[in-house]
Structures are given as structure tokens and as C-alpha cells.
Amino acid sequence: MNDIIDLGFLQVSLAYICVLLVIAIVRIRGIRREREIVISSIRMTLQLILVGYILVYVFDNPNPLATVAIVVVMVAFAIYTILNRFKGKMSSALKRVVVFSMSFGTLSCIAYFLVVVVRISPWYEPQYVVPVAGMLIGNSMTGISLGVHSLLDGMTTRRHMVEEALLLGATPKAATREIINNTFDAAVMPTINSMIGMGIVFLPGMMTGQILSGTVPTTAIAYQIAIMLGILGAVALTIITMLQLGYTTFFNKEDQLR
Amino acid sequence: MFELIGVRYGSILDLPDLEIREKQVTSLTGPSGSGKTSVLRMLNKMISPTIGKVLFRGVDLRELNAVNHRRRAVMLSQEPAVFEKTIRDNLHAGLLFQDKKPPPDQALKKVLEKVGLEKSLDDDALRLSDGERQRLALARVILLDPDV
Incomplete structure (x- = not known):
């Protein structure tokens, strides 16, 4: 296998032409998004450079506390992003549910994946923990964002259906069953769709990265299959936890709609 | 009471x-x-x-x-919501919510007659007029056989 081509400063700079292209498009079309594009490009660049240096240090000095701290920061930042980017009214009870389900869903899947599937030793090996945690947390974050949006939308637009079901003697759980199922479906669908196109329509990021860094494609594929299933599990567990606890926040102790 | x-x-x-x-x-x-x-x-x-x-x-x-x-004590609302799907599904809905077994179609048809709704059980409930929806909702409640 060939040696990896190192990307120098100039080479990376050339990739920024893509950003200029997008800015030109939005300018010409009058879509006011220049600011966001510039800010997000700069943020992405600075965040990745910073993370690069941190990872170099962490990989050279494996330490259980540092690894745990990184995972906690990742989960916390994902939760912050979900709550902060949500445009709409979310009750504080539902926010607490999001915090719990993101933490429970992602951390349990990360632990299972690393300890049972990959069997890393020591358990805090940052070279494995950090990228795996990143993928599971990132995908769960997208899933739960979609889920919260769909749940609130369902509880608003179908409120009269829920009310009718309660009038007919349904428990809150039965009254919201359809909304919960639709929400789960909407939130998990992107992950399922990405699995369908994988390998044919696109080569997933982790596998591409491993192949670029010289790993044999078959090994990269084994990892990719495992991580995709891990992602599916983490997304599903996070969303179902959020939904099972989340629907109760729309009712009071007397089983009345808030 | x-x-x-x-x-x-x-x-x-x-x-x-x-x-x-x-x-x-x-x-x-x-x-x-x-x-x-x-x-x-x-x-x-x-x-x-x-x-x-x-x-x-x-x-x-x-x-x-x-x-x-x-x-x-079942309440019939002024503007009852009709669930998607058929009239049969709507009549079953209340019973299923209460974990009761829906009766055979014959019994459902009888209740529809009782409330004066001359429709097939397979008709789309969303196509009913407001008045028909109210009668369907009444039939749904009758099937539940509540105390009040």
C-alpha cells in the first residue's frame, strides 16, 4: 500500500474554494446565509485544529479520567446543541427527558460497543473510545433532534385526537401511541436509509478515513458494519427512551392534557 | 350522581x-x-x-x-374527532382504548342503524359530514356501554 499523502497548509487552503463557491451561489441567489457559512466554516476549522492537538496529547498519554472527561464533554455538548438549536417551546420536563435519554442511550451503547464488540483493553483506550463515542453521540443527537421536533409537532397538530382518545377512556400511553410510533419512525428513518445506500451510493466517513490511513479495506468494512449497527442501536435506544418518558410530560398526574 | x-x-x-x-x-x-x-x-x-x-x-x-x-362516565364532545381509516376502525377505537374486544360487524351495523348513520363499515370516516361524524361518535360511545 502507498504511503499516505500528507495534506499541507496550501492543499487544505485550496479546499476552501468550495466555501467561496457556496458563498457565490447564495450571494447571486439573494439567500442571506453568507454569515452562517463563514462562521460555520471558521468554527469547524478552529474546532478541528484544537481537537487534533488535544487528541494527539490524549493518545500519547492514555488516562481513564481524560477519556471519560472527553466523552462527558461530547454528550454535554450534544445535549446543549439539541436544546439550543430547537426553535420552539419545549417544557423543562421534556428538556430533562432529553438530557436523560441522550446520556443513557449513548453511554450504554458506547460501553456495550467498546467492551463487548470491539473488546478494547484497557477500557479507556482513547484511540477507540473517542471516535466511536463521537459517531454514536453525533447520530443520536440528530435522531433525537428530529424526534423532539416530530413529537411536539404531533402533540400540537393531533391534540384533538389525543383528547378524543382520553374522552373514550384511553390511558395517556394509548392515546399517544400513534404519535409515538410516527415519531420513532421519523427519527430512525435517516439512519436506516443511510444503511441502504452504504457501500453503493457512498463510502461512509469512518471507513474512508481508515482506508485513507492505510487500513486494509476488509478490516475497515468490518469496523464500519459494526459501527453502523452500533449507531442504529444507539439512535433507537435514545429515541425510544426519550419517547417513553417524553409523552408523560404532556400530561399531569390526573392524566389530563397540560 | x-x-x-x-x-x-x-x-x-x-x-x-x-x-x-x-x-x-x-x-x-x-x-x-x-x-x-x-x-x-x-x-x-x-x-x-x-x-x-x-x-x-x-x-x-x-x-x-x-x-x-x-x-x-363517557363524555361526547361537541366536535368529536374522527380517527383516520374506516368507520369500523372508528367504532373499534373506543373499545380497543378500553382493552375490550370489538363485537362482530353485525353488532356494529346495528349501532349505526340506531344512530341513523346509513354508511358501510368500510367507508372512510374522514369523508363524513359534521353531522355524520357526531352520529359516528355517538355510536362509538354506545358501544362502550358506559354507566353515564
Whole structure:
């Protein structure tokens, strides 16, 4: 296998032409998004450079506390992003549910994946923990964002259906069953769709990265299959936890709609 | 059967004490927005009074499980929601919500006749007119055979 081509400063700079292209498009079309594009490009660049240096240090000095701290920061930042980017009214009870389900869903899947599937030793090996945690947390974050949006939308637009079901003697759980199922479906669908196109329509990021860094494609594929299933599990567990606890926040102790 | 004692609900309602007897027609009158529907919703425990209490057969509603109470005292709303799918599905819906087994189609048709809804069980419930929807909702409640 060939040696990896190192990307120098100039080479990376050339990739920024893509950003200029997008800015030109939005300018010409009058879509006011220049600011966001510039800010997000700069943020992405600075965040990745910073993370690069941190990872170099962490990989050279494996330490259980540092690894745990990184995972906690990742989960916390994902939760912050979900709550902060949500445009709409979310009750504080539902926010607490999001915090719990993101933490429970992602951390349990990360632990299972690393300890049972990959069997890393020591358990805090940052070279494995950090990228795996990143993928599971990132995908769960997208899933739960979609889920919260769909749940609130369902509880608003179908409120009269829920009310009718309660009038007919349904428990809150039965009254919201359809909304919960639709929400789960909407939130998990992107992950399922990405699995369908994988390998044919696109080569997933982790596998591409491993192949670029010289790993044999078959090994990269084994990892990719495992991580995709891990992602599916983490997304599903996070969303179902959020939904099972989340629907109760729309009712009071007397089983009345808030 | 129902007694309302010193009931207030938000700023809408300030009711004199009221007794609703079994097997008697009680009518509530008042301008729109005066809280007639709120009274009905309280009897059904869809809402609870801010102050005061509602008794059902002598028991304070606060002491009763809301879902069990709603199964005994079913309320028919003014503009009932119709669930997607067929008339049959709608008639089954209430029973399934209460974990009861739906009866055969023959029994469903009888109830539709009773409420004067001449439609097939396979018809799309969303295509019904407002009046027909109300009759479907009434049929749905009759099938539940509630106490009240």
C-alpha cells in the first residue's frame, strides 16, 4: 500500500474554494446565509485544529479520567446543541427527558460497543473510545433532534385526537401511541436509509478515513458494519427512551392534557 | 350522581353548588364562553376545578383514577374527532382504548342503524359530514356501554 499523502497548509487552503463557491451561489441567489457559512466554516476549522492537538496529547498519554472527561464533554455538548438549536417551546420536563435519554442511550451503547464488540483493553483506550463515542453521540443527537421536533409537532397538530382518545377512556400511553410510533419512525428513518445506500451510493466517513490511513479495506468494512449497527442501536435506544418518558410530560398526574 | 361544591375553574367559572341526578335530564344554559363545556369536562375529569370539588356518587373525583372514571362516565364532545381509516376502525377505537374486544360487524351495523348513520363499515370516516361524524361518535360511545 502507498504511503499516505500528507495534506499541507496550501492543499487544505485550496479546499476552501468550495466555501467561496457556496458563498457565490447564495450571494447571486439573494439567500442571506453568507454569515452562517463563514462562521460555520471558521468554527469547524478552529474546532478541528484544537481537537487534533488535544487528541494527539490524549493518545500519547492514555488516562481513564481524560477519556471519560472527553466523552462527558461530547454528550454535554450534544445535549446543549439539541436544546439550543430547537426553535420552539419545549417544557423543562421534556428538556430533562432529553438530557436523560441522550446520556443513557449513548453511554450504554458506547460501553456495550467498546467492551463487548470491539473488546478494547484497557477500557479507556482513547484511540477507540473517542471516535466511536463521537459517531454514536453525533447520530443520536440528530435522531433525537428530529424526534423532539416530530413529537411536539404531533402533540400540537393531533391534540384533538389525543383528547378524543382520553374522552373514550384511553390511558395517556394509548392515546399517544400513534404519535409515538410516527415519531420513532421519523427519527430512525435517516439512519436506516443511510444503511441502504452504504457501500453503493457512498463510502461512509469512518471507513474512508481508515482506508485513507492505510487500513486494509476488509478490516475497515468490518469496523464500519459494526459501527453502523452500533449507531442504529444507539439512535433507537435514545429515541425510544426519550419517547417513553417524553409523552408523560404532556400530561399531569390526573392524566389530563397540560 | 354528580355534585359540584364551590367549584371555580380559572376565571371562567364561578358556579353555584349543583347537583346532577341520575336518570334525569339536566340542562346547562349560558352564553358562549361562560363555561358550560368546562363543567362537562370536569364531570369527566378531563380538567379539575381550581377551587372546590366535584363528587361522583358521593366520592370526590380527586380520589378516583381519571382513566377508570372516564370509562364509567363517557363524555361526547361537541366536535368529536374522527380517527383516520374506516368507520369500523372508528367504532373499534373506543373499545380497543378500553382493552375490550370489538363485537362482530353485525353488532356494529346495528349501532349505526340506531344512530341513523346509513354508511358501510368500510367507508372512510374522514369523508363524513359534521353531522355524520357526531352520529359516528355517538355510536362509538354506545358501544362502550358506559354507566353515564
